[in-house]
Amino acid sequence: MSDLSIYKDVLMDHYRNPRNRGDLADAEVVRRGSNPRCGDDIEVGVNFADGRLGRVKFRGRGCSVCLASASMMTEAVTGKSQQDARQLAEAMQVWFTADGEPPTESLQALAAVRGSSARKRCVLLAWEALDDALAAA
Amino acid sequence: MPDVAMKNCPLDVLDVATIVADFPLLARAGDSLHYLDNAATTQKPNVVIDAIGDCYRHHYGPVHRGLYPLAEEASKCYEIARGIVAKFIAAPSEQLIFTRSATESINMVAQGWARSRLRQGDQIWVTRMEHHSNYLPWQALCRETGAQLCIIDLKADGSLDFDGCSSLYGSRTKLIAVTQVSNVLGVINPIKDICARAAEQGIAVVVDGSQSVGHMPVDVAELNCDFLVFSAHKMFGPTGIGALYGKAERLSEMEPLLLGGGMVDDVGECDSSWAPYPAKFEAGSQNLADALGFSAAVNYLETIGMAVVHKHVSDLTQYALNILQRMNGIELYGPRDLCQRGGIVSFNLTDVHPHDVGQVAGERGVAIRAGHHCCQPLMQHLGVAATARASFAPYNSHDDVDALADAILAAQAMFA
Numbered sequence: 404m405s406d407l408s409i410y411k412d413v414l415m416d417h418y419r420n421p422r423n424r425g426d427l428a429d430a431e432v433v434r435r436g437s438n439p440r441c442g443d444d445i446e447v448g449v450n451f452a453d454g455r456l457g458r459v460k461f462r463g464r465g466c467s468v469c470l471a472s473a474s475m476m477t478e479a480v481t482g483k484s485q486q487d488a489r490q491l492a493e494a495m496q497v498w499f500t501a502d503g504e505p506p507t508e509s510l511q512a513l514a515a516v517r518g519s520s521a522r523k524r525c526v527l528l529a530w531e532a533l534d535d536a537l538a539a540a
Numbered sequence: 541m542p543d544v545a546m547k548n549c550p551l552d553v554l555d556v557a558t559i560v561a562d563f564p565l566l567a568r569a570g571d572s573l574h575y576l577d578n579a580a581t582t583q584k585p586n587v588v589i590d591a592i593g594d595c596y597r598h599h600y601g602p603v604h605r606g607l608y609p610l611a612e613e614a615s616k617c618y619e620i621a622r623g624i625v626a627k628f629i630a631a632p633s634e635q636l637i638f639t640r641s642a643t644e645s646i647n648m649v650a651q652g653w654a655r656s657r658l659r660q661g662d663q664i665w666v667t668r669m670e671h672h673s674n675y676l677p678w679q680a681l682c683r684e685t686g687a688q689l690c691i692i693d694l695k696a697d698g699s700l701d702f703d704g705c706s707s708l709y710g711s712r713t714k715l716i717a718v719t720q721v722s723n724v725l726g727v728i729n730p731i732k733d734i735c736a737r738a739a740e741q742g743i744a745v746v747v748d749g750s751q752s753v754g755h756m757p758v759d760v761a762e763l764n765c766d767f768l769v770f771s772a773h774k775m776f777g778p779t780g781i782g783a784l785y786g787k788a789e790r791l792s793e794m795e796p797l798l799l800g801g802g803m804v805d806d807v808g809e810c811d812s813s814w815a816p817y818p819a820k821f822e823a824g825s826q827n828l829a830d831a832l833g834f835s836a837a838v839n840y841l842e843t844i845g846m847a848v849v850h851k852h853v854s855d856l857t858q859y860a861l862n863i864l865q866r867m868n869g870i871e872l873y874g875p876r877d878l879c880q881r882g883g884i885v886s887f888n889l890t891d892v893h894p895h896d897v898g899q900v901a902g903e904r905g906v907a908i909r910a911g912h913h914c915c916q917p918l919m920q921h922l923g924v925a926a927t928a929r930a931s932f933a934p935y936n937s938h939d940d941v942d943a944l945a946d947a948i949l950a951a952q953a954m955f956a
Contacts, residue, residue, distance in 0.1 A: 415954070441895050441911055442925020464925075466893035467955065525895065 413512035418467040423460045423477035430460065432540045436532035438524050443469045447476075447532040449540065455484050461529060468522050472513060473529035479509055485537050492534040499523050554844065554852040556937040562586055562840075563935055574906045574940040579723050579751055579884050579913075579931035581773045584837075588776055591836035595829040603826040604802060604819070618828050621835035622818070625783055628838045629749075629768060630759040635791060637784040637821045638831055642750045643673040645769035645784035646717075648821065649746055650677035653767075653786075653794040654715055660686035663712045667692040667700055667729070668921050669722040672914040674748045678717055687714070694921060697875040698725035709737050715744045720752035724913045724929065725874035726857070726884030728752070735764045744790065750774055754841055755882055756850040766790050772830065777837035781830035784821070791817040798823040849934050853883035856932045860885050860941045867945070869952055873922060883932035886913075889948065892955040894928040900954060901928075901947035908944065 427433050430448025437444040445463030449456055459477040480488040494506035498517070505511045516522040560566050562585040566575060575583060601614035619633070626636035639645045654664070664678045668691055682689040692708065695701045700718075707713065716738055720731050731747055738745045744766040752758050753768070754775025760768050767790065771782040786794065796803055796814060800823035805813045814820040841849060858878050864870055869890040875881050889897055898910030909929045912919045919925060930944055 418955075439912070439916070439925075441893075442919075444925075466895035468895070519899070522895070522899070 407515055410512040410515035414467065414471040414515060417471035417474040421461075421470055421474040423458075423481075424462060424470075424474065425460055427460055427462055430458075432536045434532045434535035434539060435463075436528040436535070438469075438528055441466065441525070443525060443528055445469065445473055445529055445532060447473070447529055447536055449533070449536045451485075451540065455482055456480050456488055457482075459533070461532075465528070466525055468516050469525040469528055472526045475510060475513065476529045476533060479507060480533065485540065489534055489537050492530045492537075495527060495530045499526060554848055554934060556935060559844070559935045564589070566935055569905075571939075572905050574936075574943040576930040576932065576936065576940055576944060577907045577909050578933040578936075579774070579929065580909055581779070582776050582933055583935065584778070585776055585840050587840050588778065588833045588836045592778060592829045592833040595832045599832075600828065603828050605825075614828055618826055618831055621831040624835040624838050625831075626785070628758075628842070629753060629770075629785060630761050631768075631785045632788075634816075634818055635785055635788060637786070637791075637818045638827065638834075639769075639782045639784050639821075640780060640827075641782040642748065642769040642771040643782075645767075645782055646674055646746065646748065647677050648784060648797055649767050649769075649786075649794070650681050652797050652821075653744070653790060654678075655681060655685065656795070657714055658682075658685040658687045661712060662687040662714045663690050663707065663710070664688070665690045665692060665705070665708055665713060665716045665718075667718050668694050669698070669700075669725060669727065669915065669918050670717065670719055671723055671748065671750070672916070673750075674717050674719060674746070675917065678715075688712075691917070692718075694918075697877075698722070698727045698873060699875055699880060700727075700729055709741050709743065711741070713738075713741070713743050715746065717746040717748070719748040719750070720758070721755065721882040721884070722874070722915075722918075723751050723884065724886050724915050724918055724927065726881040726886070726931075727874050728756075728880055728882055731763050731765065735766075739764060751882060751884065754837070754849075755853060757846040760785055772834040772837060775837055776840055778830045778833040781827055781834050783834075786817075791821075794821075796820050796823065800824050802826075844934060852934055853932045853936075854878055856936055856938070856941060857881065857883045857885060859938055860930065860932075860944070863941060863945050864948070867948060870948065873927060884929065885931070886927040886929045888924060888927050889952060889955075892951050894926040896955060897928040897948070897951045900951040901944065904943065904947045904950060906940075906943050906947045 427448035431450050433448040435446045443465035447461045450458040459481050461473045563583045565583050599617050601610040603618045604615050623633040626633045693701045721728050735745045746767040747765040749768045749770040753770040766787050768785040773779040803815050803820050803823040805815050871888045873886040894910035901908050911926050
């Protein structure tokens with residue numbers, strides 16, 4: 404229970420103070436993820452540097468979980484190779500579909516909403532947009 | 541004016557504790573659950589659960605297919621159930637067809653009755669507030685036939701705005717599909733007026749009664765609608781069964797969608813003739829247990845009294861509106877005039893996504909819906925992606941509304 408409340412604090416911090424949220428005009432690739440079921444609609448933009456993800460930003464609207472997950476995603480993948488970032492996106496899908504541990508410790512707080520099937524799409528939206536962007540790059 | 545028959549309404553206060561005791565899930569949950577998602581589906585009383593169990597334990601057999609006593613009993617039970625559900629909406633028994641759901645009922649009318657009657661340039665009218673189930677079948681039918689889908693828009697308070705609908709009752713209109721009560725706004729539509737005007741022009745009216753039947757008195761003879769559809773599970777009955785009422789003439793004209801056992805008179809090598817309705821529309825083995833559960837739900841509601849049910853839910857709605865409209869940072873949708881609305885309250889909180897409202901409420905034991913409620917055209921009209929929605933039933937009390945208000949405050953505090 405106390406873990407859960409710490410996790411929620413982390414999510415709320417990312418929701419209130421989102422990292423890397425802003426304009427995507429300079430991004431090399433932009434991909435959109437939207438979930439008309441709840442109106443979540445975000446875009447993820449990527450710039451590459453030396454074959455790695457140099458800068459990852461997002462913009463859009465969504466519920467707290469969606470925006471917090473997007474914020475955490477940008478931190479988790481910046482600096483990674485494309486292959487590693489896509490593997491992480493895939494590992495997120497697996498983590499939210501089956502039992503298991505989070506792919507990296509920095510994403511542990513998302514465990515707070517793992518039990519809620521209704522929030523799965525909220526969490527994964529940014530990751531899917533990222534994966535689309537990397538597939539297109 | 542709304543078609544709610546408030547005549548003879550006994551004003552006794554409904555004893556919520558007694559009602560709750562009839563619903564095992566609610567009785568067991570006690571104060572830990574405030575179930576306010578009744579527009580999605582209602583909880584089930586013991587009499588419904590027992591009727592289904594008793595069917596399989598004591599009366600189960602093939603319906604309209606056997607000559608031995610058990611089969612005769614099953615057939616008799618099934619037809620008694622039909623009669624009870626039909627009488628509930630003041631329909632003749634044979635004009636009440638058991639279907640899987642209100643959704644299936646609408647699709648049956650669209651494909652079995654409307655399709656062969658539509659020509660290029662004809663019009664079908666729907667409203668901006670329709671549930672997707674009373675929108676998509678008509679949209680698809682128009683695409684197939686070249687007919688035009690026309691939309692009755694809404695006034696600021698959510699009620700129907702007939703001003704821009706000059707051709708609504710015109711010669712090109714073949715059908716009007718309208719909900720009696722909006723599942724988002726709670727608004728009660730003037731069905732009787734629409735049906736009266738439509739009947740003068742020979743236009744068929746399909747009424748979605750999913751949020752009205754079982755929530756307020758509904759009388760098809762008084763409404764004079766051509767078709768009325770509703771689902772059992774939104775009125776204390778089981779899932780998987782619904783109903784279609786049709787005027788005798790319309791049911792004679794309508795073609796069955798499902799062909800198979802039990803719905804034919806003569807089957808020849810090249811040609812066959814259908815059995816009279818309702819059998820014509822109930823191909824395959826009948827859903828006896830759920831029909832008995834459905835009729836038990838109707839009996840239960842009639843024991844409380846539909847006027848009492850409507851009064852109680854209206855009082856709760858008024859109480860909720862009074863509390864919610866005094867709160868800061870909340871937008872309420874739908875008319876404020878209680879005569880114009882059923883027990884549904886949709887709202888949004890400033891800068892809090894409805895999903896977050898729904899989750900915070902859920903963690904506090906308050907079950908509300910958050911989403912577009914299968915009403916995307918309406919959401920576009922409201923300029924929102926989603927709303928939060930509370931909807932009331934006879935087992936709800938002021939305590940449930942108070943818990944909702946507390947949950948709203950908690951959500952606002954968390955996301956402020």
